[in-house]
Amino acid sequence: MALLQLERISAQYPGSPEPVLVDISLSLGPQQLLVALGPSGSGKTSLLNLIAGFVEPSAGRITLDGVPVKGPSAERGVVFQDDALLPWQDVLANVGFGLELAGVSREKREIRAREMLALVDLTGFENRRIWQLSGGQKQRVGLARALAADPRVLLMDEPFGALDAFTREQMQELLLQVWQRTAKPVFLITHDIEEAVFLATDLILLAPNPGQIVERLSLDFGQRYAAGESARAIKSDPRFIETREHVLAKVFSQRSAATRQERA
Amino acid sequence: MSSYEIPAIAVKPGSTLIPVRRRLSTRWISVLTLIALVALWWVVTATGMIEPLFLPPPSAVLQKGWLLVTTGYMDSTLWQHLGASLSRIGLGLGFAVLTAVPVGIAIGHNRIARGILDPLIEFYRPIPPLAYLPLIVIWCGIGELSKVLLIYLAIFAPIAIATATGVRTVDPAKLRAAQSLGATRAQLIRHVILPSALPDILTGVRIGLGVGWSTLVAAELIAATSGLGFMVQSAAQFLVTDVVVLGILVIALIAFAMEMGLRALQRKLVPWHGQAH
Numbered sequence: 014m015a016l017l018q019l020e021r022i023s024a025q026y027p028g029s030p031e032p033v034l035v036d037i038s039l040s041l042g043p044q045q046l047l048v049a050l051g052p053s054g055s056g057k058t059s060l061l062n063l064i065a066g067f068v069e070p071s072a073g074r075i076t077l078d079g080v081p082v083k084g085p086s087a088e089r090g091v092v093f094q095d096d097a098l099l100p101w102q103d104v105l106a107n108v109g110f111g112l113e114l115a116g117v118s119r120e121k122r123e124i125r126a127r128e129m130l131a132l133v134d135l136t137g138f139e140n141r142r143i144w145q146l147s148g149g150q151k152q153r154v155g156l157a158r159a160l161a162a163d164p165r166v167l168l169m170d171e172p173f174g175a176l177d178a179f180t181r182e183q184m185q186e187l188l189l190q191v192w193q194r195t196a197k198p199v200f201l202i203t204h205d206i207e208e209a210v211f212l213a214t215d216l217i218l219l220a221p222n223p224g225q226i227v228e229r230l231s232l233d234f235g236q237r238y239a240a241g242e243s244a245r246a247i248k249s250d251p252r253f254i255e256t257r258e259h260v261l262a263k264v265f266s267q268r269s270a271a272t273r274q275e276r277a
Numbered sequence: 278m279s280s281y282e283i284p285a286i287a288v289k290p291g292s293t294l295i296p297v298r299r300r301l302s303t304r305w306i307s308v309l310t311l312i313a314l315v316a317l318w319w320v321v322t323a324t325g326m327i328e329p330l331f332l333p334p335p336s337a338v339l340q341k342g343w344l345l346v347t348t349g350y351m352d353s354t355l356w357q358h359l360g361a362s363l364s365r366i367g368l369g370l371g372f373a374v375l376t377a378v379p380v381g382i383a384i385g386h387n388r389i390a391r392g393i394l395d396p397l398i399e400f401y402r403p404i405p406p407l408a409y410l411p412l413i414v415i416w417c418g419i420g421e422l423s424k425v426l427l428i429y430l431a432i433f434a435p436i437a438i439a440t441a442t443g444v445r446t447v448d449p450a451k452l453r454a455a456q457s458l459g460a461t462r463a464q465l466i467r468h469v470i471l472p473s474a475l476p477d478i479l480t481g482v483r484i485g486l487g488v489g490w491s492t493l494v495a496a497e498l499i500a501a502t503s504g505l506g507f508m509v510q511s512a513a514q515f516l517v518t519d520v521v522v523l524g525i526l527v528i529a530l531i532a533f534a535m536e537m538g539l540r541a542l543q544r545k546l547v548p549w550h551g552q553a554h
Contacts, residue, residue, distance in 0.1 A: 065457055087459030097450035100549035101472045111458035114468070144549055162458050 016198055017041040017064065017166050022073035024059050032071070033059045034224040039217060041166060041198045046189075046235055048213035049202045052264065056224025057202040061170050064200060065091050077165060087111060090164030094171040096151040098143045104130070104154055105139040111162030122161075129157035132191055149180040153187070160195060169201040173208065181205075185212060186244055193239040206264070210257050211235060211248060218260060220267040228263050232256065333519040338526070341519040350520055351511050353503055359527065361503040365421065366486070366493050369428030373485060377433045378478060381440020382466060385474070391441075402434040406492040410499065419500045424493065431492040432485035439481025443474025476543070476550040483539045490532050505531075 022037040034056040041047045051057045062068045064075060066085040075082040077089070085091075090111075098107050105126050106113075112122035130136055133153040143151065152172055159167055172188075173181045185208060192199055203209050209216055212235050218228035234247050234256075247253055315335060321327050322334035329337065345355040353361075383390035384398075401409075406427055417423040447470050455469045497506025505528050512520035543550070 065453070067453055067456075085453065085456035087457070089457060091454065091457040093450050093454060095450055097448065097454035099451065099469070099472070101475075101547070110455070110468070114455070114458055114460050114464050142549065158454075158458070168457075 016043065016078060017200070018074075018076045018079075019064070020074045020076075022060075022063060022070045022075065024056070024063055024068065025071045032223045034063075034070075037073070037224075037226060039226070041200055041215075043196065043198055045214050046192055046199045046201065046212055047215045047217070048209045049200070049217050049219055050204065050206060050209040050213075050260065051202075051219030051224070052204060052221060052268070054221040054224075055219035056221070057204075057219050058170060059224065060219070061091075061168055061200065061202050064166075065089055065168050087115065087162045088165045090159035090162055090167050092152070092155045092159050092167065092169045092172045094174050096143075096155045098151060098154055098158070100143045102143075103139065104135070104141045104143070104146070107143065107154055108157045108161050110158060115162070125161050126157070129161045130154075132160065132194065133157045133187065147180075148176050149184055152176065152184060156188070156191065160191070160197070164197070166198045166200060169199060171203055172201065174203065174205075181208070182244065186238065188212065189235050189238050192235075206257055206260055207248065210253065210260060211238070211244070216260070218263055220264075227267055228260070230256070230260070330516060330518055333522060338519045338522050342523050345520065345523065350508060350517075353508075355508075355523075355527070358503055358505050358508045359531070361501075362493060362497065362505045363531070365424050365504070366428055366489055368425045369489055369493075370432055370482070370486065372425075372429050373432035373436055373489075374482065377436035377481070377485075378440050380433075381437040381478070381481075382444050382470065382474070384437065384441040385444025386466070386470065394437075395441075398434050398437055401430070402438070406431040406488075407495055407499070410496055414500060424496055424501065427496050428489045428493050432482075432489040435485040435488060436478065436481040439477045439484065440474055443477025444470055446477075447473040476547045479539065479543045479547065483536065483543075486535050486539065487532070490528075490535065494528055 018040045020038055022034060023032055024034040025032040037060065039047065049057045049060055059068065063070055064082070066082055066089065082089070099110065102110070105123060108126035108129050109117075109122035112125060117125075127136070127139065130139065133156050135150065135153050135157065138146070138150065138154075143154070146154065155172070169188075173184045176184060188199075188201075189212065201212060210232060213230070213232050214235060216228075216230040216232055217226050218230075219225065220227045234250075234253055237247055238244055318332070319335050322329065322332055333341075342355070344350075347354070349355070349357065380390075380394060384394050385391075409430075410423075410427055413423045413427055417426060451469050451473065452465060455465055460468065493504075494506040494509075497504035498510045501507040505524055509521050509524035509528075512518075512524065
């Protein structure tokens, strides 16, 4: 049974004549890493905000385990593009923040926070200040913080978008390891085609004006990585390249179709 | 400007890329300026260019200072005058922080509170506090209450406005992050909004203290029987110029000490402020 379910979702910003998203249906279950890929303006951030509960859909239904989603909650953990960590707390307190809000004792939340830091490979950074961390380290703290609250699903808003190419590759691999170990369903949005193809078990391609799903793919490259194959071997595999080019061609055909439409 | 100089600006101090020249630091330039000023003061008074009635020599002011500390002036020692002024501003500041911070949070956070409170604060804030001092005296008399109330009003507005600004500019991503970790409205204020606004609150306190101190001294010049302002004013009436000069110096020193203290507090309480993160 699917855990997170979106049924015919549309979204529109107040005062705007054009909808941002139309007729989006998707489901996210255990063992899935769903990636929404799209150019800017395709409504992928809006889609994540809808699932997180930061905004409400204008039509359609979002449910988690059959219960309608209403507002943000600790069930749906979010990792943000710009870390959104609290600089007045150290790394350990940041990771334990969700548990602190839930009223968990200091001792217990520190144990949990240390576990999560170990999971994202940041043991030894407990008492660092946030501004002393690199971009990749901050994203690891953000991931550990979201996981520490033990959400039902993990939502990731272009989490590696602001990182350099080398760090980004490392973070993708780390995410796959964490995803495999925690078995959390992940919903991730990105505009990086290679990232999307590498990570996704399920990929949806969004096209703009208005945001809609134009392609759905089931992929296994991430699972192959999780099974022990090297990332470079997977990314240079002809099948990987073929998939990447297929998605890329789809993005461009959508774009030229949109341009033709505008000209007409 | 040669092309060689351009990157040197962007490079951090201490980098080996900039040719290091030994120069006088800014701090030393300031210290030397002060020393020069005191020297000039001493020269114009020692040579008799200016009469002691208008400007007593530094030595006389220092001697008077010692006398004020030990025996006092106008029934009170310098410490008592200083204490009177400091306790007034301390009380005013304490009440202002306790009330202005919640009000600022309400203005920044709640539309209705903003609608009610914003025009009230913006209406009275531009009025020089001394302009409504007579009204306060009519209402509350010339006792301590009216002076503390005056300072309170002078400090309240800058703190409330700075707090509201800080609350309004809280990073929305941090709010969303806390919400998706299950934060309630009260927890958002306690764990995200208040610490985010703290740098602005402290800036408000700094501005407020500056305004409050000048208002207090001016109020003491007009209506008081103790305090630094009163001491200067009554000395001026008897042309005791050395006490006047000394009082002004002490007032300046206290203002300087408060500014430095608050900067230190800012560094200690909000070390993340100004850090790239």
